[in-house]
Amino acid sequence: MNMDTLALVDKVFGSKILLYILLIAALIYPFASPLGIPVSISSRTMQVYNYVKSLKPGCYVYMEIYYEVAARGELEPNVVALVKQLFDKDCKIVFVSLIGTGPIVFSLLRSTAADLFNTKKYGVDYVYLGYVSGQEAAAASLAKSIKGTVSVDNYGNRIETLPLLREVDKATDFSLAIIASSGTDTFNWYVRQWYTPYNVSLLFVALSVIAPSVEPFVGAKQAIGMLVGQRSAAEYELLVGRKGLGLASMDSQSLTHALILVFIAAGNVVYWGKRLRTKKK
Amino acid sequence: MSLIVKRVIPQLIVSIILIVMIVFYFFYVNKSVAGVFSAWDKALSDWAIIIMAFALMVGGADIFRYHLIQIRKAGMKQAPFSIVTILLELVMIAFALIGFYISYINPESGISITTQPQFAWLYTNVYAPSDTAVYSILLFYIASASYRAFTAKNPTAALLLAVAVIVMLGNTSLGGLIWPGMLSLRDWIMTVPNTAAFRPITMGAGFGAITLGLRLLIWREVSWLGRRE
Amino acid sequence: MVSWELFGAWIGAFLIIWIYSFAFKDNVLYKLAEHIFVGTAAGYSVALALDSLNRVAIKSLLAQPAASWHYLIPVILGVLMFLKYSRRYYWVARYGIALNVAIGTALAVRTIPMANIVRQLQAAIVPLWGSDPLKVFNNWLTFLITMGGLTYFLFTIFPKKPETGKVSATYTVYKVLYLIGVYGMMIGFGALFANTIMTRVGFVISVYLIYLQPYMEATVIAVILATIAILIEIRRRSRSKCMTLRRMS
Numbered sequence: 159m160n161m162d163t164l165a166l167v168d169k170v171f172g173s174k175i176l177l178y179i180l181l182i183a184a185l186i187y188p189f190a191s192p193l194g195i196p197v198s199i200s201s202r203t204m205q206v207y208n209y210v211k212s213l214k215p216g217c218y219v220y221m222e223i224y225y226e227v228a229a230r231g232e233l234e235p236n237v238v239a240l241v242k243q244l245f246d247k248d249c250k251i252v253f254v255s256l257i258g259t260g261p262i263v264f265s266l267l268r269s270t271a272a273d274l275f276n277t278k279k280y281g282v283d284y285v286y287l288g289y290v291s292g293q294e295a296a297a298a299s300l301a302k303s304i305k306g307t308v309s310v311d312n313y314g315n316r317i318e319t320l321p322l323l324r325e326v327d328k329a330t331d332f333s334l335a336i337i338a339s340s341g342t343d344t345f346n347w348y349v350r351q352w353y354t355p356y357n358v359s360l361l362f363v364a365l366s367v368i369a370p371s372v373e374p375f376v377g378a379k380q381a382i383g384m385l386v387g388q389r390s391a392a393e394y395e396l397l398v399g400r401k402g403l404g405l406a407s408m409d410s411q412s413l414t415h416a417l418i419l420v421f422i423a424a425g426n427v428v429y430w431g432k433r434l435r436t437k438k439k
Numbered sequence: 440m441s442l443i444v445k446r447v448i449p450q451l452i453v454s455i456i457l458i459v460m461i462v463f464y465f466f467y468v469n470k471s472v473a474g475v476f477s478a479w480d481k482a483l484s485d486w487a488i489i490i491m492a493f494a495l496m497v498g499g500a501d502i503f504r505y506h507l508i509q510i511r512k513a514g515m516k517q518a519p520f521s522i523v524t525i526l527l528e529l530v531m532i533a534f535a536l537i538g539f540y541i542s543y544i545n546p547e548s549g550i551s552i553t554t555q556p557q558f559a560w561l562y563t564n565v566y567a568p569s570d571t572a573v574y575s576i577l578l579f580y581i582a583s584a585s586y587r588a589f590t591a592k593n594p595t596a597a598l599l600l601a602v603a604v605i606v607m608l609g610n611t612s613l614g615g616l617i618w619p620g621m622l623s624l625r626d627w628i629m630t631v632p633n634t635a636a637f638r639p640i641t642m643g644a645g646f647g648a649i650t651l652g653l654r655l656l657i658w659r660e661v662s663w664l665g666r667r668e
Numbered sequence: 669m670v671s672w673e674l675f676g677a678w679i680g681a682f683l684i685i686w687i688y689s690f691a692f693k694d695n696v697l698y699k700l701a702e703h704i705f706v707g708t709a710a711g712y713s714v715a716l717a718l719d720s721l722n723r724v725a726i727k728s729l730l731a732q733p734a735a736s737w738h739y740l741i742p743v744i745l746g747v748l749m750f751l752k753y754s755r756r757y758y759w760v761a762r763y764g765i766a767l768n769v770a771i772g773t774a775l776a777v778r779t780i781p782m783a784n785i786v787r788q789l790q791a792a793i794v795p796l797w798g799s800d801p802l803k804v805f806n807n808w809l810t811f812l813i814t815m816g817g818l819t820y821f822l823f824t825i826f827p828k829k830p831e832t833g834k835v836s837a838t839y840t841v842y843k844v845l846y847l848i849g850v851y852g853m854m855i856g857f858g859a860l861f862a863n864t865i866m867t868r869v870g871f872v873i874s875v876y877l878i879y880l881q882p883y884m885e886a887t888v889i890a891v892i893l894a895t896i897a898i899l900i901e902i903r904r905r906s907r908s909k910c911m912t913l914r915r916m917s
Contacts, residue, residue, distance in 0.1 A: 231874025493746025531711020
């Protein structure tokens with residue numbers, strides 16, 4: 159490649175407007191015309207699925223909903239798939255949020271998975287305690303006693319009036335604690351306040367960007383496994399048999415990633431082309 | 440006297456609480472002491488929750504104050520925008536207070552602070568979409584950086600890029616099309632070298648937090664006090 | 669008659685497109701959307717703080733005043749935090765902050781040694797020989813990268829390269845571990861970069877599917893308005909540039 163060609167490639171690929179338009183096209187096109195690329199299931203997702211499958215029917219599960227509306231796309235499909243699997247096993251779920259956006263996110267979750275929640279009775283099969291402020295202090299307090307931390311649920315019902323919360327009160331009453339979070343700190347809190355003192359099994363549902371920094375906890379067996387982003391959501395949806403946003407997004411993810419890889423390759427070709435030409439001179 | 444009240448007593452409170460909460464967590468004296476510690480430990484955790492709530496309110500007041508100053512000082516270029524911010528903040532708080540009031544006057548209505556209809560409408564249709572947009576706009580910058588900045592300039596950068604490409608392909612369905620083993624390779628990278636790479640960072644963060652605790656204990660860490668006297 | 673739901677959905681679409689317009693150029697519609705976001709976010713966080721206070725303290729104080737009297741202490745300290753704006757009594761706010769800092773640090777510090785250090789060390793101590801060659805290879809890699817990373821973060825105790833003479837064995841071992849640590853962390857950061865892209869693409873996809881695709885007319889109108897705002901901004905900047913050049917000449 160001569161310098162003129164390199165300069166032309168640099169001009170074309172370096173144009174912000176072209177990149178943004180191609181990016182938007184790559185994101186939108188698969189929804190208009192699906193590519194249908196098959197999704198295979200990884201061993202890590204299979205491991206999580208098998209673990210949840212092995213839980214006793216009717217057991218108690220704690221679920222932390224700690225993400226903003228922005229992170230719904232990556233985390234909600236995982237949560238919905240897990241809720242489906244747990245409800246199919248008649249497990250009872252206590253939902254909590256240590257983040258302010260929790261109540262609204264939970265109401266959006268309920269409307270997305272209305273078919274799942276409508277088959278279950280609030281107060282008996284699941285409860286949402288709402289937003290409990292205090293972050294790690296709140297996690298520690300909930301581990302000791304839920305009744306001692308909150309007096310009403312998110313909808314103003316007194317805790318004593320909810321049958322499910324007469325059966326569970328502290329961390330050790332739960333078979334599994336699922337932490338769906340868009341931040342790294344939440345996982346640290348639950349490892350420190352739920353796993354370390356009480357040995358409660360933890361399952362992490364994390365954003366793809368957070369996953370690498372949370373891996374050491376999974377590697378050290380402080381969590382039984384982790385579901386990461388839309389990829390894991392797509393795999394889990396296939397496993398539980400409920401198609402959702404995870405599977406719907408994979409074609410768009412693939413095309414967008416392909417575009418970014420093309421731009422990375424072009425950037426390297428231009429860089430090395432210029433560098434080698436300059437060296438020759 | 441004034442320095443004692445302004446700096447010494449707050450730092451003493453920090454040291455005493457740190458010592459009590461840590462010592463009685465690790466050392467068992469007898470059943471009654473353990474019972475008292477457990478009750479006060481729980482109470483202190485609740486105190487932290489309450490004070491954190493007030494800290495959030497102070498944060499809201501800070502934004503209000505900042506934009507009020509902007510309206511006075513920054514002129515017509517900024518003032519209309521600051522008015523919009525202040526108005527919306529007050530409107531959200533007003534609807535929240537209405538929900539708070541209704542939750543006590545008529546508990547059976549099911550309306551609380553966050554489920555007050557107008558408050559929920561504002562959150563769902565104004566805050567949530569803009570919050571999502573602010574987080575997702577980064578994709579455009581990452582994409583433009585992928586052409587300019589992610590070049591294999593040296594061996595370490597080349598390794599970073601190679602791993603990034605493998606994980607990117609494994610994260611999508613593309614990897615499976617190129618090579619069936621791409622997903623397993625990605626899983627291996629995440630499970631073995633990536634975990635090992637972030638382990639020292641996790642441990643370092645742990646050491647850092649312990650160091651911070653020790654510094655607070657011996658009054659070397661004073662940044663939380665704010666301004667100097 | 670337009671329903672509140674439809675009106676709200678249109679507002680959402682407008683705000684999203686106007687915020688995205690910043691990627692192309694800063695403009696007045698982006699500034700408006702940004703300030704709307706900041707206002708609602710601030711109001712929401714205050715509302716949630718009130719909600720939390722209501723659940724933990726107010727309801728307990730009203731229901732069981734005898735058992736919950738101690739909640740008055742943090743409530744009073746919390747109210748006193750507003751004194752941070754006073755020139756004379758700003759220091760009163762420190763008492764509430766002190767309590768928060770102490771409790772938060774204590775909760776973290778007493779469990780960090782086990783969770784972040786001991787358990788991570790335990791996970792790093794793996795058998796370096798065995799019958800399964802892949803497992804042995806993985807264990808060696810885990811051990812070396814962990815040791816290398818820890819060596820990399822040793823800023824205070826490290827051997828210096830001698831200016832003359834032979835390089836010591838200690839220095840060689842340190843340098844090798846240091847390099848392994850650097851390369852190991854590059855693997856970690858490469859995975860982090862790839863996952864960052866996945867997350868952001870996921871966010872944009874959810875924005876499109878939830879807020880834009882169902883309300884295409886709103887999206888198109890918002891795009892047209894944003895384009896006009898950007899063109900006005902470009903024209904304004906080129907005009908002010910011309911005027912500056914004229915003044916200089």
